[in-house]
Amino acid sequence: MNASSSSPKGFTRDKDWWRGAVIYQIYPRSFQDSNGDGVGDLLGIVNRLPYIASLGVDAIWISPFFTSPMKDFGYDVSDYCDVDPMFGTLADFDAVIDTAHSLGVKVMIDLVLSHTSDQHPWFAESRSSKDNAKSNWYVWADAKPDGTPPNNWLSIFGGSGWQWDAGRMQYYLHNFLVEQPDLNFHEPEVQEALLDVARFWLQRGVDGFRLDTINFYTHDAELRDNPPLPPEARQAKTAPAVNPYTWQDHIYDKSRPENLEFLRKLRAVMEPFNAAAVGEVGDDQRGLEILGEYTRGDDLMHMCYAFELLSGDTPTPGYVKEVMDKVAEVASDGWACWAYSNHDVVRHMSRWHLDPMGARAFTTLMMCLRGSTCIYEGEELGLTEADVAFEDLQDPYGIRFWPEFKGRDGCRTPMVWDQTQHHGGFSEAPRTWLPVSPDHLSLSVAQSEYDPGSILHHYRRAIAFRHAHPALKSGEMVDMKVQGACLTFTRKSAEEELLCVFNLSDQPATLDAPGGNWHHVGSELNSASPMEDGKLHLGPWQPALMLRETSGQDPEQE
Incomplete structure (x- = not known):
């Protein structure tokens, strides 16, 4: 291809x-x-x-x-x-x-x-008889001997998933509205x-x-x-x-x-x-x-x-x-x-x-x-x-x-x-x-x-x-961890690694800053920068996004 x-x-x-x-x-x-x-x-x-x-x-x-x-x-x-x-x-x-x-x-x-829809020409033909060219295009079934539906299937919109059709003297299946008969993929x-x-x-x-x-x-x-x-x-x-x-x-x-x-x-x-x-x-x-x-x-x-x-x-x-x-x-x-x-x-x-x-x-x-x-x-x-x-x-x-x-x-x-x-x-x-x-x-x-x-x-x-970082388009997602109210994970591609830290709460959070050659990115997204004391100090609902390139080129720093 x-x-x-x-x-x-x-x-x-x-x-x-x-x-x-x-x-x-x-x-x-x-x-x-x-x-x-x-x-x-x-x-x-x-x-x-x-x-x-x-x-x-x-x-x-x-x-x-x-x-x-x-x-x-x-x-x-x-x-x-x-x-x-x-x-x-x-x-x-x-x-x-x-x-x-x-x-x-x-x-x-x-x-x-x-x-x-029950107004589709396919359904109009299907319901017209039991032997027309499209008679099997929808899910039709006979009633039980007591006249009740063929089984216990229900509709997402409430009630039975089956509707009686007086013309065919059969039930048809509708997983949604009565006016939405199900096609027969068999x-x-x-x-x-x-x-x-x-x-x-x-x-x-x-x-x-x-x-x-x-x-x-x-x-x-x-x-x-x-x-x-x-x-x-x-x-x-x-x-x-x-x-x-x-x-x-x-x-x-x-x-x-x-x-x-x-x-x-x-x-x-x-x-x-x-x-x-x-x-x-x-x-x-x-x-x-x-x-x-x-x-x-x-x-x-x-x-x-x-x-x-x-x-x-x-x-x-x-x-x-x-x-x-x-x-x-x-x-x-x-x-x-x-x-x-x-x-x-x-x-x-x-x-x-x-x-x-x-x-x-x-x-x-x-x-x-x-x-x-x-x-x-x-x-x-x-x-x-x-x-x-x-x-x-x-x-x-x-x-x-x-x-x-x-x-x-x-x-x-x-x-x-x-x-x-x-x-x-x-x-x-x-x-x-x-x-x-x-x-x-x-x-x-x-x-x-x-x-x-x-x-x-x-x-x-x-x-x-997202578009600026290949790791976010199709890279792996690894090392996901929960630290209190914070979620951390790394996205990795051949070109780069991106460390993502999210404080998912309305309270401040403090985490150990990651070791290694990480560079702060995403300041336009309110990304927090590692502090000199070796800690990440995150405000309420604040992310910290850090990049290191794996292609041998110097990363762009902010």
Whole structure:
């Protein structure tokens, strides 16, 4: 395979561009409205791409913009190869590709392959009879003799994972909404149809895919019941604790070994384009193991992310070490992609109760961890979770479990560009699809640009620091240790070693300074310098970053 590949538009990408990349996630409904209808769109993305490029990111990931009834806001696809009119046209998407590439930014799109909308023509044909050409394209099963569903599988959105269809007199599987029937990956024609979808977008110039619910593709062909989990083993990473979905050990309805066959086929389709994929692994018990399994070697997925840093309380040094040690154990031959926030979870500023100093520390930490990274629109501004009133809710997940679980709307409210403009510069419409949070206006892009101490400028500096050091792009991560409230580790490449020390607390910390020929770097990131008394004195939430080169050249000192 060639070291680089060109898209039909002439954009060249190196085959390893994804390794250590920083990817900016765009939720298109909430990014920028260009036509005044209160909903973000593709031309709005085009208009804001110079801002994204100014962050220094390598790529964008755009959440679904395909034709859809929008029961789950685009994650219920009714046409994989067209743009929903709400977001624009295929020509508008071409403008996204052309503009991004002209700015040196790659484009990844969100493929939802595990299920479609119930309005997809494939499902309309499949449900029409038991003997049509697509009758086996979805997961159909007979009822038990008493009329109940075939097994005990549950939906992430609540209730049974099975829905009765009066026309076929059978149940169909839906791991998510009733309106999102699951495709049957045991049917070869289904796999080939989905590979054609990937080919369509690759030929249009995309640089890769974010693969929604990648471990949900294949189900147990025997439809065996999931075993129960004892209460002490239940975790709430992929579903809220109020949902009994967390009460099962999901070994039969997802994460099946047969899935690897399809992933290899998908990788083979992507290889000639030097495109890359990042898979979303949704599993409470075995997320990191699946991450390692799906990214092992060079014929499966390039990278995956699990939910270890997308859920739970503020990560302690011990927890971070536990996660990274597990990755080293189960994914040493794979590649992780880390994220703190996305469109499905409470924003980490609120989830971890961070102040701006803590937010900066965790941002620097992310850029120093081994793997690639995703940042979610608005986190670079320090946006908190928005408080959305029940009457303004759009998310069916939140509406169902309110008030114990308020859904995902709080992390999906519109981006704030300029606090002096209507709806923070997001839209000229009288009303936006979700209200702009008043608490976000003072954190707008315009306001943050004028403040040299803003979190926005810290993100730029942290991303630039990552790109400036080969050890952070693809080097090893070794010698991770916990010393009180501090986490220490070393990143190593052929060119350099970088010692990373993080005080992950709001109290000062003192450590022994490292021996050896280390040189202080990262002063732009508030990195502490070794003191003459042989100690590292770290302020609250302060890192200490030190470099020594291994290539024989004198390191650049600050």
